[in-house]
Amino acid sequence: MQSDSLDGTARPQDGEGLGVLPEKEPPAPHAPREAILEVRDLVRHFPLTQGVVVKRQVGAVKAVDGVSFDLRRGETLGLVGESGCGKSTVAKLVTSLETPTAGSILYKGEDVTRLSGRALKAVRRNIQMVFQDPYTSLNPRMTVGDIVGEPFDIHPEAAPRGERRRRVQELLDVVGLNPEYVNRYPHQFSGGQRQRIGIARGLALRPEVIVADEPVSALDVSVQAQVVNLMERLQDEFGLSYVFIAHDLSVVRHISDRVGVMYLGKIVEIGTEREIYEHPTHPYTQALLSAVPVPDPSAGERRTRIVLEGDVPSPANPPSGCRFRTRCWRAADRCAQEEPVLQVPAVLRHAEGPAHHPSACHYAEEKERIVPG
């Protein structure tokens, strides 16, 4: 059942009337894909200060503390983790909404963090963001037409003035909204429709990369699927690359080609969707996956439940060595002293198959029946 349309009317599936949006060649499905974004050792510390008149720094919240990943053209990289793990900060860094404390973000080989002015603006045009909360990320005093068309004000070269209205209407049509709604205000739309408006705005400049920070978390279950389907369709249609950030592991598995698991500012495990979900080797990933409720009452008997103790420690004062050791059931002395590196673990280095992927644990190993089979 294809049911993207909100008003229930059938709409063309393929980019009919999209002529104005310049067609880009979608990548051949099996061609080796080059990395469009290379993130290396990204760090973002937020200083903690004390004193009202004379401020002095007393510490730092290490929101992102050495994150590296590649985003390949046309793929979806999922980033999962619990609140406070730094995934949203990564999103802001990648879209240049925040400046990193250290590290680099290479977009097509060019380090974005060193750019400024016109050059930065040009890159930003190609990396757009879709926000979590469709209720607060749209200005209530602007019409939908103004919201979706605002990117053209900032990047006037993207569309001649006279063509903007038509472009906006096309964008609305692409995301499954009635193009006649350009003069309506955000409050006249439901949550799912607002998220479509946010997506239309993100698409306006024909970016190559879209960073979506919890784009479906605020939506009802039945509407969530509509938006996920829409994002998948747009990816195929426009050859987009997604960084898809969410705390819902089921949604991330559904949409992602590769997945990175974050804990306290670091990626602890990264691999293809199958490697992470079917062959996780990091204890945190295993615990996280085992805690996800599955809509199947008989699944409980077919899976191992790992219930972690305690809460995530403060990122202002992370544990020494491995940051997960305070909640880990496998932690040993070595974990407190030596920080594990995100690489294919030595014990699994000669393993063939899906267990062979980077995992930042000294004692990485596969565990059976984490996800009910």
Added chain:
Amino acid sequence: MTQTQTQPVPPSPSGPERLLEVRDLHVEFRTREGVAKAVNGVSLDVAEGETLAVLGESGSGKSVTAQAVMGILDTPPGRVTGGRILFEGRDLLALREEERRSVRGARMAMIFQDALSALNPVLSVGYQLGEMFRVHRGSSRKEARERAVELMERVRIPAARTRVDDYPHQFSGGMRQRIMIAMALALEPRLIIADEPTTALDVTVQAQVMELLADLQREFRMGLILITHDLGVVADVADEIVVMYAGRVVESAPVRELYRAPAHPYTKGLLDSIPRLDQKGQQLDAVKGLPPSLLRIPPGCGFHPRCPVARPLCHADEPPLYEVGRGRASACHFWEELLDAE
């Protein structure tokens, strides 16, 4: 619980252990735009020791039903316009407010979604927990504080004695939710209503809190109404499920049967539209369209504009809750086709 298969089958609704019986409940909200019919003839039963999940999306009337049972509906604009709520044999709607107040908190208690806004930020958690004993039991301050520490230990808050004077903001989200649970348990009620108790929590913490709730429920043999939109959470803990849509119960069933073979197209649509952790699916089968406005619920079956199997009959006739099996009911004219197709 899936681990405890040996548990006795929940008693039939006519059994002696029946705790709560809601019959044909109607709730309306008078708004400027008109009358919003939030709850339209909801009936449900909860027995001692049983977990009933009320599943629905926003606007389905699940929280309003809970508020009406609890007697904390915002009145006005809300108003119970019909039905009965029998709790331990008494019709709560016929009670005077003072009598109702003695039931609330003592015999039935509620756990809210957002513990940070449900707790008073300027009073210590020990004071707020102790308040239950001071107000309802007339305990002294010292005694109340002692009971507060006990409660905090019972919900596994580490170092309870040193933390009893801390304020809500000094606790993490999971700890705050534990304090909410402790407060609900304080007077050992027979029925607990938990309204999205883990929605605001991270998944590892959610697992801790659900486990705690299930343990305590078993220990005290309380009835539990779990209100949620999360089909996953429900599958693990509920005995019975009622699915609500536009203020009506559209399906009710024992949990396993509902997941195995849904008898209402809305339930089926929900199950098909969620991505599964254990499956890398193809395209999600989304339910088309949007839930209706409660000011204008479609005539006939409220789900028909979104329903893939709707026929002319559905536009005209509101389906009753058909009995579709032992302990199962579905408000779909074509439930037989759905069950046959499985």
